[in-house]
Amino acid sequence: MKIIVIGYSDYKEKDIIVNAISEDGPISFKVRGALNPNSAFVWLKTPLVTADVNWVENIRYRHQILKEAKLLSSPLVSDASFDTMVDIDFVMEIINKMFPDTEKHLLFHEIEKFLKADRSAELSRPFYQLIFLAKAIQAVGSGLEVDHCVFCDNKDDIVAFSFNEGGFICRSCLQPEMSIHLNPAQMKLVRYVFKTDSYFFDKDKFDGLKKENIKTVFINFNEYIKDGIGVYIEAIDKIINRL
Numbered sequence: 001m002k003i004i005v006i007g008y009s010d011y012k013e014k015d016i017i018v019n020a021i022s023e024d025g026p027i028s029f030k031v032r033g034a035l036n037p038n039s040a041f042v043w044l045k046t047p048l049v050t051a052d053v054n055w056v057e058n059i060r061y062r063h064q065i066l067k068e069a070k071l072l073s074s075p076l077v078s079d080a081s082f083d084t085m086v087d088i089d090f091v092m093e094i095i096n097k098m099f100p101d102t103e104k105h106l107l108f109h110e111i112e113k114f115l116k117a118d119r120s121a122e123l124s125r126p127f128y129q130l131i132f133l134a135k136a137i138q139a140v141g142s143g144l145e146v147d148h149c150v151f152c153d154n155k156d157d158i159v160a161f162s163f164n165e166g167g168f169i170c171r172s173c174l175q176p177e178m179s180i181h182l183n184p185a186q187m188k189l190v191r192y193v194f195k196t197d198s199y200f201f202d203k204d205k206f207d208g209l210k211k212e213n214i215k216t217v218f219i220n221f222n223e224y225i226k227d228g229i230g231v232y233i234e235a236i237d238k239i240i241n242r243l
């Protein structure tokens with residue numbers, strides 16, 4: 001079974017309990033001797049490692065016991081840079097703060113795609129982080145309307161975006177008392193990150209993408225999460241500081 005590791009806890013002696021997700025739900029299993037430096041499974045302690053695992057089914061024990069595990073990918077194998085650490089912190093903070101244990105697996109495929117994405121193009125890293133955050137906001141059921149006006153469904157003449165109202169607003173529905181948060185370039189960016197299903201940075205499409213716009217969208221997303229879900233994603237501050 002394919003899993004993504006999201007953490008572990010010490011058990012008895014040198015054993016650990018690995019907490020992971022599959023595409024269908026949460027999984028936990030005991031790994032014997034994993035705290036021993038010579039263990040073949042030390043890498044199962046690394047967050048966001050992807051592995052193919054099998055375990056011994058035994059109803060006498062409280063936990064399933066790992067039988068065999070094959071490392072499929074690790075975010076740290078090819079690149080242990082500070083940026084990669086921030087990526088790991090960012091994903092872990094989002095799944096731990098925004099999702100209960102029974103729902104973390106809703107991001108299984110997003111985590112896979114996010115970690116595999118090619119980050120060689122300038123600004124592609126914060127761009128993918130923004131996509132991942134948008135997917136998390138959608139997965140908790142707080143997605144925003146980016147196809148038409150939230151009031152009248154009009155697709156034309158969209159002139160504003162309001163987090164309080166829930167998305168796009170057209171010219172005829174816009175009222176002076178509404179709080180407006182984004183400029184047109186930022187609205188385009190928000191629409192893109194909510195609509196896309198891949199992590200691909202199309203340079204032509206985003207010619208002129210500015211750090212300032214990415215920053216503003218990040219800050220607004222974090223405020224929106226704070227207001228709606230009551231948590232604050234601190235890794236976003238680290239990301240903004242590095243932009």
Ligand SMILES: [Zn+2]
Nearest residue numbers: 149152170173
């Ligand atoms: Zn309208």
